[in-house]
Amino acid sequence: MSRTVPDAPVPAGDYAAARVAGGLVFTAGMTPRAGGAVLAAGTLGADLSAEDAVPLAALAAERAVEAGRAAAAGAGVRLGPAVSMTVHLAATPAFTAHSRVADGASARIRALLAGPPPARTAVGVASLPSGAPVEVTLVLATEVF
DSSP states (O other), X not given: OOOOOSSOOOOSSSSOSEEEETTXXXXXXXXXXXXXXXXXXSOBTTTBOHHHHHHHHXXXXXXXXXXXXXXXXXXXXXXXXXXXXXXXXXXXXXXXXXXXXXXXXXXXXXXXXXXXXXXXEEEEESOOGXXXXXXXXXXXXXEEO
């Protein structure tokens, strides 16, 4: 059910990619990266369309799952279903297709993890790290082996 992301998430600063606490895994925000670089930079509604961003949101979500999976394994537990997801979108004020882009992340989560879809928030922001158009943060359940 899982696929390994070619370049596992590595923090770009003084933080953990994911942490296990209270039976949950909390991930840092993950952007759509490959080979250490953001695959596409720009602002939705100006440089990129919703259609451009859907696969980027899916990749960011997959990277968040992989960070969560690594943290869970390090804590001796198995990753369970996603509980909550926040999708940040670098967007112009006129951009309104937040849910459509976030659906790309939701679809990838459902392909990778068992269980119901997570509760979700999609938020437009002025900018994201490295000029990324999307960033995904997850809260995931854990299961004992």
